[in-house]
Amino acid sequence: MSDQRRIDMQTPVFGAGIWHFGRYVDRYATDGYGPPVNTLAAIGLAGQVEDLSVVDMTYPFDPAGLTVEEVGAALKQHDLRAIAVTPEIYTRRFSRGAFTNPDAAVRRAAIDLVSQAAEAARVLGCDYVKLWPGQDGWDYPFQADHQQLWRYSLEAVGELASTFPDLRFAIEYKPREPRNAMVFSSVAKTLLGIEEIGLPNVGILLDFGHSLYGGESPADAARLAISRGRLFAIDVNDNYRGWDDDMVTGSMHPIETFEFFHALHDAGWDGVWQLDQFPFREDSVQAARDGIAVMKRIHRALGRLDRDALAAAQQAQDALAAQRIIQAALYGDA
Numbered sequence: 001m002s003d004q005r006r007i008d009m010q011t012p013v014f015g016a017g018i019w020h021f022g023r024y025v026d027r028y029a030t031d032g033y034g035p036p037v038n039t040l041a042a043i044g045l046a047g048q049v050e051d052l053s054v055v056d057m058t059y060p061f062d063p064a065g066l067t068v069e070e071v072g073a074a075l076k077q078h079d080l081r082a083i084a085v086t087p088e089i090y091t092r093r094f095s096r097g098a099f100t101n102p103d104a105a106v107r108r109a110a111i112d113l114v115s116q117a118a119e120a121a122r123v124l125g126c127d128y129v130k131l132w133p134g135q136d137g138w139d140y141p142f143q144a145d146h147q148q149l150w151r152y153s154l155e156a157v158g159e160l161a162s163t164f165p166d167l168r169f170a171i172e173y174k175p176r177e178p179r180n181a182m183v184f185s186s187v188a189k190t191l192l193g194i195e196e197i198g199l200p201n202v203g204i205l206l207d208f209g210h211s212l213y214g215g216e217s218p219a220d221a222a223r224l225a226i227s228r229g230r231l232f233a234i235d236v237n238d239n240y241r242g243w244d245d246d247m248v249t250g251s252m253h254p255i256e257t258f259e260f261f262h263a264l265h266d267a268g269w270d271g272v273w274q275l276d277q278f279p280f281r282e283d284s285v286q287a288a289r290d291g292i293a294v295m296k297r298i299h300r301a302l303g304r305l306d307r308d309a310l311a312a313a314q315q316a317q318d319a320l321a322a323q324r325i326i327q328a329a330l331y332g333d334a
Contacts, residue, residue, distance in 0.1 A: 009265075009303050014292050015054035015083055015274035017235065021045035021288075024280045033280045038062045040074050047078025049288045051296070054083035054272055056130060059117040068120045075124070082124040083272055084170070084233065087117035090134035090178065099156035100136040100149045100183060111156055118164045128168040128232050130205055131157065137179030153183045154197050161199045170205035170232040175214040177244055186214055187221040194230055203232035207276060208260055209239045209246060218256060219263035226267045234264070235276030236295070246278035248287055250294035255323075258330050261298050262305070273299075298330070305329040 021042040024033045037045070039061040046055050061071055075082055089098035089110045096102060098110035110133075118129050136153060138144045161169050171194070173184040184190045187204065194202050204225045211218040225231035238252040239245035250257045261273075273295050279287035306325055313321035 009299065012270075012273045012295070012299060013053050014051050014295065015056065015272040016046060016049070016052055016288055016291075017056045017058075017086070017274070017276050018042050018046060019058055020275060020277055020279070021284045024278060026280075039066055039071060043071070043074045043078055043080065045285055046080060046288070048285045049292065051292045052080065052288060054081045054274070056084040056086055056274065057082045057120075057124070057126075059085050059087050059113075059120055068123045071120075072124055082121075082126050083274070084126050084128050084130050085117045085121040085124065086130040086132060087114045089113060090132060094135045097136050097149075098133045100133070100144075100152045107152065107156065111159060114160055115163065118160070118167055121167060122164075126167075128170045128203075128205075129160075129164075130170050130172055130233070131160075132172040132174070132205075133184065134174065134178050134182065136184070137176070137182040139180040149183050150193070154193055157193075157202060158197045158199060161197065161202045165201060168201045168203060168232055170203050172205040172207055172210070172235070173214075174207065174210040174244065187211070187216060187224055191225065191228060191230060195228075203230040205233040205235060206231060207235040207237070208249070208257065209235075209237040209244050209276070212239055212241050212253065212256070213244050217259075219259040222260060222263045222269070223267060226264075226269055231269060231271075233271055233274065235274050236260075236291070237275065237277045246276060248277055248279075248282075248294070249275065249291045250298070254294075254330065255326065257294075258298055258301060258326060261295075262302060262326075265302055301329045 022037045023035065046052055057071065094101065094106065094110055099107060101107045114129065121129050157169060171184050171190055173186060173190040174182055175185045176182055184193065187206065190204055206222055206225060208218045211221045222231060236249045238247045238249050240252060275288060275291045277287055277291055310322060310325045313325060
């Protein structure tokens, strides 16, 4: 047995987006899959998940008028910490774009909203502000000047990062939805944009499902972002690869999920293991428990993994040997 067959590993910190515990609406169930859930109620549900330590908070808080101090008190009451704030720059107000809107006043409103979220993040002691400009992109050929959209995006992110040098800004890329094509659509394109911005406090939030959906290998994407010191955070979930289904992590692609976490651990990345699941029809608390249970199994499997044998198999590019090794760690010996 290799000396590296079993290693001691510190238990990761587990997190979730607060929207995991919210109400879901789609174009069919426009009345929602359940009753409305405001910010404080969502925090209460998150507090029922025993292994959950941190949450990513959406901004503005719900209902309007709910203060950051009240949110902070609720988080403390439920033994939770806000790891991030995600400004809602993807709602109807920004349906034609946030940073890339053709109306300069709307572009400024998007930057102002992110600035307000950044101030809240400071008060809550967050690690980063997440940028998901889902409406920034295009739907039809010739609809927009691609260079102009790119310039608008980089100028907006650069302005925010310069205004708040004490905060980190993590761009969450995605190939499409709600726009048919998004500006920040892949790990490579997002890294190019970050390089052009040229500021140290801009990085990537790598969503496992977005990477799958975009035809990437999430493990390869993680390695690429880490190699440039730009992987600020991760979100994990699963999907059928044809859409961003946001299913319970490990439910569809357990091997690739294992490879993703192996890539993170092997590179020495020690951030939060965070859920971004959308349990439309399932109990949100149980879905979070189940997602964390999968991640805990993966964490234990990483401790069992025969790293010397895997390295030898990879050096030989022996696919079957590598599969046997990782399946033994993940599922146990046959």
